[in-house]
Amino acid sequence: MAHLKYESQLREPLVTGNKDYHQVTEDICRPIEAKPTKLWYVGFYIAVALLMFGVYSVYREVTYGIGQWNLNKTIGWGWDITNFVWWVGIGHAGTLISAILLLFRQGWRTGVNRAAEAMTIFAVMCAGQFPIFHMGRVWMAFFVLPYPNTRGPLWVNFNSPLLWDVFAISTYFTVSLLFWYSGLLPDFATVRDRAKTKLRKLLYGVAAFGWTGSTKHWQRHESLSLVLAGLSTPLVLSVHTIVSFDFATSVIPGWHTTIFPPYFVAGAVFSGFAMVQSLMVIVRKVFALEDYITLGHIEAMNKVIVLTGSIVGCAYLTELFMGWYSQNKYEGYTFWYSRANLFSPYGWSYWGMMACNVISPQIFWFRKMRRNLFVTFFMSVLVNIGMWFERFVIIVTSLYRDYLPSSWSVYYSPSTWEIGFYLGTFGLFFTCFFLFAKYFPVVAIAEIKSVLKTTGDTQKDGMDKQEEMQPEEFVHEYAH
Amino acid sequence: MAKKKFVVGCFDDEAVLFPAVKKVRTAGYKIHDVYTPFPVHGLDHAMGLRETSLHTAGFIYGITGTTTALSCISWIFTKDWPLNIGGKPHFALPAWIPITFELTVLFAAVGMVLTFCYLCQLAPFVKKHHFHARATDDLFVMVIECTAKTNEADLQGFLNSIGAKEVNVQEAEADWWFGRYDQEQQLIRDTKVEVA
Numbered sequence: 007m008a009h010l011k012y013e014s015q016l017r018e019p020l021v022t023g024n025k026d027y028h029q030v031t032e033d034i035c036r037p038i039e040a041k042p043t044k045l046w047y048v049g050f051y052i053a054v055a056l057l058m059f060g061v062y063s064v065y066r067e068v069t070y071g072i073g074q075w076n077l078n079k080t081i082g083w084g085w086d087i088t089n090f091v092w093w094v095g096i097g098h099a100g101t102l103i104s105a106i107l108l109l110f111r112q113g114w115r116t117g118v119n120r121a122a123e124a125m126t127i128f129a130v131m132c133a134g135q136f137p138i139f140h141m142g143r144v145w146m147a148f149f150v151l152p153y154p155n156t157r158g159p160l161w162v163n164f165n166s167p168l169l170w171d172v173f174a175i176s177t178y179f180t181v182s183l184l185f186w187y188s189g190l191l192p193d194f195a196t197v198r199d200r201a202k203t204k205l206r207k208l209l210y211g212v213a214a215f216g217w218t219g220s221t222k223h224w225q226r227h228e229s230l231s232l233v234l235a236g237l238s239t240p241l242v243l244s245v246h247t248i249v250s251f252d253f254a255t256s257v258i259p260g261w262h263t264t265i266f267p268p269y270f271v272a273g274a275v276f277s278g279f280a281m282v283q284s285l286m287v288i289v290r291k292v293f294a295l296e297d298y299i300t301l302g303h304i305e306a307m308n309k310v311i312v313l314t315g316s317i318v319g320c321a322y323l324t325e326l327f328m329g330w331y332s333q334n335k336y337e338g339y340t341f342w343y344s345r346a347n348l349f350s351p352y353g354w355s356y357w358g359m360m361a362c363n364v365i366s367p368q369i370f371w372f373r374k375m376r377r378n379l380f381v382t383f384f385m386s387v388l389v390n391i392g393m394w395f396e397r398f399v400i401i402v403t404s405l406y407r408d409y410l411p412s413s414w415s416v417y418y419s420p421s422t423w424e425i426g427f428y429l430g431t432f433g434l435f436f437t438c439f440f441l442f443a444k445y446f447p448v449v450a451i452a453e454i455k456s457v458l459k460t461t462g463d464t465q466k467d468g469m470d471k472q473e474e475m476q477p478e479e480f481v482h483e484y485a486h
Numbered sequence: 487m488a489k490k491k492f493v494v495g496c497f498d499d500e501a502v503l504f505p506a507v508k509k510v511r512t513a514g515y516k517i518h519d520v521y522t523p524f525p526v527h528g529l530d531h532a533m534g535l536r537e538t539s540l541h542t543a544g545f546i547y548g549i550t551g552t553t554t555a556l557s558c559i560s561w562i563f564t565k566d567w568p569l570n571i572g573g574k575p576h577f578a579l580p581a582w583i584p585i586t587f588e589l590t591v592l593f594a595a596v597g598m599v600l601t602f603c604y605l606c607q608l609a610p611f612v613k614k615h616h617f618h619a620r621a622t623d624d625l626f627v628m629v630i631e632c633t634a635k636t637n638e639a640d641l642q643g644f645l646n647s648i649g650a651k652e653v654n655v656q657e658a659e660a661d662w663w664f665g666r667y668d669q670e671q672q673l674i675r676d677t678k679v680e681v682a
Contacts, residue, residue: 027523027624152562161567164559165574170584177588181595188599191608196523196622204668211667215603216612219621222535223606224525229540230602237544237591248584455524459500 019463020113023297027455030298034449035197037293042444045292053436060430063423064139072142075424080415081405085424086136088397092277093133093431094175094249095270095393098242099278100126101182104189105238108231113461114306116453117299120193121289122282123186124446128438129281130179132431137171139427167251174248181241185234188227191217193447246274253400260340260404263328269321273393276314276363279307280389285439287383289448298449305376311389312370318396319364336409344403351417352403355395362392489657491632492518493641494617495650496625500526502649503626507532509648510630515641518631518660521621540605544598551593555586613665615658625652 025033042050067074077084100123107115138147150172152162162169194214201207217223250270253261283304290299329341345356366388369375376382407414442448475483497503503520507529510517517533559582563569568576603609621627628650632638642653 031523031623152558158567161562161569163569163571164563164585165571165578165581167584170588173585173588177592181591184595184599188602192524192622198667199616199619199622201667207668208666211613212610215608215610216614216662217608217622218519218614218616219521219523219627220606221520221522221526221529221533222538223608224522225530225535226538226540226602226606228525229538230598233541233544233598234595237548237595240587241591244584244587251584452524456526 017461018300018302020117020300020302020461021298021454021458022300022463025297025458025462027458030454030458031196031200031451033295033297034447034451034454035200037443038197038445038447039200039202043292046440046444050437050440053433053440056429056433057437058430058433059426060428060433063426063430064135066423067139067427068144072140074421076418076421078415078418080408080413081402081418083140083401083405084418085398085420085428086140088394088401089428089431090133090136090140091249091397091401092390092394093129093136093435095246095274095277095397096281096390097126097129097133097178097182097278098246098271098274099282100124100129101178101185101238101242102275102278103282104185105235105242108235109239112306113457114303116450116457117303118282118286118307118449119453120186120189120446120450121285121442121448122278123182123189124442124448125281125285125439126182126278127179127186128435128442129278130175130182131438132435134175134179135427135431135434167248167255170248171252174245178241178245181234181238185231185238188230188234189450189453190446191215192219192227192452193450195219196451197447243271246270258404258408259334259336260344260400263325265321265324269318272314272317272321273363273396276311276318277390277393279310279314280386280393283307283311283382283386284390287379287386289443293443293448295449298454301377301379304379304382305373308370308376308382308385311385312367315363315367315389322360322364339407340404344407345399352399352406355399356403359392359395359399362388363396366392488659490660491638492617492656492658493630493632493636493638493645494654494656495628495630495642495645496618496620496652497628497649498625498651499649500529500626503628504529504532506628506645506648506650510628510645513644515630515636516633518629521617521627521629523620523622523624523626526626540598540602543601544594547597547601548590548594550597551590552586554593555589556582559585607662611664611666612662613667614662615656615660617656617658618652 021030023029075084075086077086100119103115103122104119107119138144141147150162150169152164153159191214194210195217198207198210198214201210247267247270250266254263254266256262286299286304286307290296326341326346329337332338344350344352347353348357367385369381369385402418405415406418495506497506500522503526507517507520511534520529520533522529560577563578564576571578607614617629618625618627628645630636630641630645632641632655638655642655645653
């Protein structure tokens with residue numbers, strides 16, 4: 007080995023099954039080169055059907071107006087913005103895994119980063135639909151962009167958090183896409199060079215941009231990945247911070263709190279990892295990638311889930327405390343009556359949130375539970391339900407009773423087309439994810455190879471010698 | 487661009503590759519490139535490549551984004567159309583930080599990726615000569631450019647002696663051209679082999 011990279015034997019191997027480089031290529035390319043299974047078609051068509059239903063729901067909304075939704079005079083944001091925040095939150099795990107864990111040199115990210123980044127991109131695509139169609143006159147959506155126009159020029163309001171959101175989400179989408187695609191180039195080249203059919207050679211040849219694997223290119227690629235990771239790290243934190251500003255800069259009780267940014271970011275990581283878990287538990291099984299996405303990977307992500315879940319729990323309790331401690335009666339009413347009181351109209355959503363986000367993830371303090379696939383899958387779904395409740399609680403319970411009792415609204419429940427729009431984004435998400443899983447290398451081939459010699463199990467077995475070496479001897483042997 | 491003659495040696499272990507690179511360089515041969523399936527850390531130093539300054543370019547793109555955001559927003563809100571928002575100052579710097587930050591990141595990321603693609607000459611429909619199809623799978627392919635003085639047979643023997651598993655001589659275009667990977671393409675330009 008050419009560099010001083012030492013991995014303790016105490017750490018679990020990240021790649022199991024005594025792989026060599028060629029075996030890694032084979033394992034990860036196999037699903038791409040095989041014909042799609044029946045199960046894949048079934049899943050794909052269900053996703054497309056959901057997407058079509060969503061398209062029809064949106065068609066009705068665009069044709070007949072926002073009146074197709076059950077929003078009313080105080081609840082101006084309902085399911086749509088709840089879904090927006092929920093999807094954006096889910097879209098945080100991918101970049102967190104690929105950027106922050108790269109900077110923290112967490113080797114286990116290599117097994118899951120590709121799929122998590124793909125998930126991020128698709129989730130942000132879904133998120134973007136909601137504010138765009140909430141505009142009503144969607145054909146004027148480009149008005150949110152600052153460009154010299156014939157109306158003055160009349161500019162957008164740069165002091166508004168809603169405009170910050172436009173910049174944050176579009177930047178986040180662009181940078182995540184670039185990061186993901188630049189990592190995909192070498193892997194597309196691998197698939198291209200193995201391709202048997204002409205069509206594959208053509209398509210993967212185009213997608214790989216003529217990648218050769220030249221040392222100079224790798225050197226630049228490494229530099230690019232590192233800087234993009236460095237840029238994405240504050241970016242990923244900024245995006246949900248700015249989403250939380252949409253609420254926190256207002257004067258609505260329940261929104262007007264300074265803990266929103268860290269609380270939203272923790273919640274985003276929480277829900278994002280839960281979605282990664284839901285997908286990974288299935289992907290590793292269906293594509294036989296258990297050697298690359300090991301129980302160790304699952305356990306590491308469950309640790310993140312219990313950590314961020316507890317941070318979110320602390321935030322909920324802090325809010326309740328401040329609702330009482332501030333002695334502000336509007337705050338107190340929102341937190342203690344509209345939310346924490348189980349028998350208030352929306353009390354069920356608050357306690358649903360508490361049960362799913364704070365109480366149930368505590369099961370992951372037990373190692374056995376962290377490494378149990380059924381528990382992991384069940385919990386990951388539960389956490390995402392809980393995080394949806396959280397956004398619903400924040401938006402709806404703060405809006406349905408405002409300062410003026412005469413304008414308290416009737417009970418808000420969504421219309422068919424509101425639900426249809428939400429289901430449609432599931433369709434979009436899973437349509438994209440099914441296509442990704444079939445045609446893209448779901449695990450980063452080159453990155454797995456670059457950690458194979460230090461963290462693979464065969465290599466680990468050969469490390470006994472190094473464990474017993476004196477430092478001087480080790481440096482002499484391994485440092486160039 | 488003309489074709490050149492190369493001697494190609496394929497290695498299957500990076501632990502063998504490193505000393506081999508050193509020996510080839512000490513023997514005075516000019517390494518055209520080493521193609522690897524993953525980034526082999528330290529190989530660029532072993533080959534004597536200089537550090538990339540891509541990150542410096544990234545920094546320049548980043549501050550371009552910062553100044554673009556700040557200058558545009560302050561011009562718009564103080565000169566072009568000063569909006570009165572609740573009587574607050576027109577020059578509201580703290581409120582502009584989020585957009586300034588986002589544009590910094592956006593410019594840096596987009597600029598760096600485009601620069602990366604330009605420097606490495608990567609784009610759709612760009613085709614290059616691949617010395618070995620398994621260079622993106624499990625082989626480390628060392629390519630040495632032949633000069634007028636190079637004795638190919640000697641060099642091949644030398645590569646074998648330092649651990650190459652597969653050795654051959656190829657005449658190839660060193661540059662990129664527009665092409666598709668599903669078609670065999672010959673350059674219509676000069677095909678004479680050029681010797682440096």
